[in-house]
Amino acid sequence: MASSLTRNGKDTAKEQYRVLADTLAARGIDVEAVKDRLKRQAVETPSWGYGNSGTRFRVFGQPGVPRNPFEKFEDAAQVHRYTGICPSVAIHIPWDKVDDFGALRQHAERLGLRIGAINPNVFQDEDYKLGSMCHPDARVRRKATDHMLECIEIAKTTGSSILSLWFADGTNYPGQDDFRERKHRMEEVLGEVYRALPPGMRMMLEYKPFEPAFYATDLFDWGISLLMCQKLGPQAQVLVDLGHHLQGTNVEQIVATLLDEGRLGGFHFNDRKYADDDLIVGSINPYQLFLIFCELVAAEQSSDATRRAGAQAVAYMLDQSHNIERKIPAMIRSVLNVHTALAKALLVDRAALRERQQAGDIVGANSLLVEAYETDVRPLLAQVREELGCPAPADPLGAFLASGYLERIAEARKEGVAAGWG
Ligand code: RM4
Ligand code: MN
Ligand code: MN
Numbered sequence: 001m002a003s004s005l006t007r008n009g010k011d012t013a014k015e016q017y018r019v020l021a022d023t024l025a026a027r028g029i030d031v032e033a034v035k036d037r038l039k040r041q042a043v044e045t046p047s048w049g050y051g052n053s054g055t056r057f058r059v060f061g062q063p064g065v066p067r068n069p070f071e072k073f074e075d076a077a078q079v080h081r082y083t084g085i086c087p088s089v090a091i092h093i094p095w096d097k098v099d100d101f102g103a104l105r106q107h108a109e110r111l112g113l114r115i116g117a118i119n120p121n122v123f124q125d126e127d128y129k130l131g132s133m134c135h136p137d138a139r140v141r142r143k144a145t146d147h148m149l150e151c152i153e154i155a156k157t158t159g160s161s162i163l164s165l166w167f168a169d170g171t172n173y174p175g176q177d178d179f180r181e182r183k184h185r186m187e188e189v190l191g192e193v194y195r196a197l198p199p200g201m202r203m204m205l206e207y208k209p210f211e212p213a214f215y216a217t218d219l220f221d222w223g224i225s226l227l228m229c230q231k232l233g234p235q236a237q238v239l240v241d242l243g244h245h246l247q248g249t250n251v252e253q254i255v256a257t258l259l260d261e262g263r264l265g266g267f268h269f270n271d272r273k274y275a276d277d278d279l280i281v282g283s284i285n286p287y288q289l290f291l292i293f294c295e296l297v298a299a300e301q302s303s304d305a306t307r308r309a310g311a312q313a314v315a316y317m318l319d320q321s322h323n324i325e326r327k328i329p330a331m332i333r334s335v336l337n338v339h340t341a342l343a344k345a346l347l348v349d350r351a352a353l354r355e356r357q358q359a360g361d362i363v364g365a366n367s368l369l370v371e372a373y374e375t376d377v378r379p380l381l382a383q384v385r386e387e388l389g390c391p392a393p394a395d396p397l398g399a400f401l402a403s404g405y406l407e408r409i410a411e412a413r414k415e416g417v418a419a420g421w422g
Pocket of ligand 1: 166
């Protein structure tokens, strides 16, 4: 659907921006500073979000889906082109295993991209039926450890600075294994991997309450991830995947707590209605996304330099599987939603908020958030994309759909096997 911005043409978009900028300036907002922050935002897209995926019932293939990691980067370059803020792509090993990672890196760079977080896969092998790092058999733990060490080597070649870890480890029945022993095995394996990290590389530890394990998961919540990180050392940080919480969890409070402890490594953005649904971020609960960004902006603007630096180093990544929706458009929509949530969070009058908090003005304090959230930031983001040099600043998704790219890849990638869940 064309937005009002495109319907009325470029000049109208400019006019709408001028009106908004004046309104914001009158509210005491430094519009240039807001734009600078929005231009500095980076969102990493996941290579696996470009391949076919599905549920355990069915994977519905799509035309033109990449057949190899090189083509995934070509699709990711489209997302970056139209949004202006997606310069890197996370890869998953072995889904994205290639003979020559140096060549993949060059390919990415030629497209104006870089290779981002490396995600080892220690859940899709027969050996991992009882777990990987917590497996009762030392041979399997060794295999999982070696795979993670191999991923650190790959990261050195690709120039990646994040080793992103998610484990399917857990048990399905009470009594199946010993909780404390599994925890000890986890500490040992993670310790060995941690010690192999070169300086400057961060390990990010993801948690998830259930699935595929249905009784107990070894890294089950942010508390256990934080505990592990604290035992490991400063290069270990927690990764918050928005779909990895039980219903009703206050995710923004977790974010604030981790930021305050200097242990928020990054995000896997997505959205969900029920569990780990991996839907387009901001499609179900955009208000939660906004509140999360409010915490990030607050930490970035904190008077404490360490907190500021920690917030500025947060890695913003998407982790989504677009099962039935077209992949590149879904990715573009996701990135736009992230940018929108950040833009709104940047409009919160933090000084006034503080005053009202101190005064116990509950409704007044809340109103400042509501006012920011209700602001239509589309003209501001269009202006930001224009300044970033995007080809269709007012309507990136519409312009991508009209570009003919989807038709071209459907034709060009007819032969061969599409990448997807193996
Ligand atoms: C998990 C988790 C991981 C992702 C895998 C494929 O649920 O979110 O980040 O790598 O799925
Ligand atoms: Mn994830
Ligand atoms: Mn997940």
